[in-house]
Amino acid sequence: MLLVYKTTRNFPAFERYALASQFQRAAVSIAANIAEGYKRISNADKLRMYNISQGSLEECRYYIILANDLGYIDEDITQNLNYALYDASRFLNAYCKSIKEKDFSHQI
Numbered sequence: 552m553l554l555v556y557k558t559t560r561n562f563p564a565f566e567r568y569a570l571a572s573q574f575q576r577a578a579v580s581i582a583a584n585i586a587e588g589y590k591r592i593s594n595a596d597k598l599r600m601y602n603i604s605q606g607s608l609e610e611c612r613y614y615i616i617l618a619n620d621l622g623y624i625d626e627d628i629t630q631n632l633n634y635a636l637y638d639a640s641r642f643l644n645a646y647c648k649s650i651k652e653k654d655f656s657h658q659i
Contacts, residue, residue, distance in 0.1 A: 552578035554635055555611070562623050564609075574614040578608040581639065594650050601647050608640050 555578040559571035581604050588600025610632070619629045 552611070552635065554632060558618075558624060558628055558632065562618070566623070568620075570614065570618065574611065574618070577607045577614065578603070580626060581611070585643070594653070597615040598638075598647055599649060601643055604643060605640065608636055608643070611636055 555574055559566075562571045582606040584600045584607065588604070589596045590598045591600060615624070615632045615636070618624045619626075619640055624632070632636055
């Protein structure tokens with residue numbers, strides 16, 4: 552989520568090790584857990600890692616609200632970040648659903 556790094560670069564200096572850092576870490580966690588889950592052998596492990604990614608997505612959603620409320624980002628940036636999260640979440644949900652359906656079809 553490069554947009555998060557570009558956005559947090561403009562946060563006040565006193566937020567560098569607070570909100571900006573937390574926001575960046577959550578954004579990195581989304582992709583990192585997807586990558587880790589991809590290499591897991593069992594579908595249960597894959598889904599657990601993807602669920603962690605979804606948690607990080609929701610954490611980012613909160614940081615967007617907070618940053619907007621604090622006046623660190625404007626409505627355009629808020630909308631762009633929310634759309635990026637929505638898109639990532641939609642794809643991740645679809646991928647998880649396909650894994651669950653594949654698992655279910657093997658049980659029949």
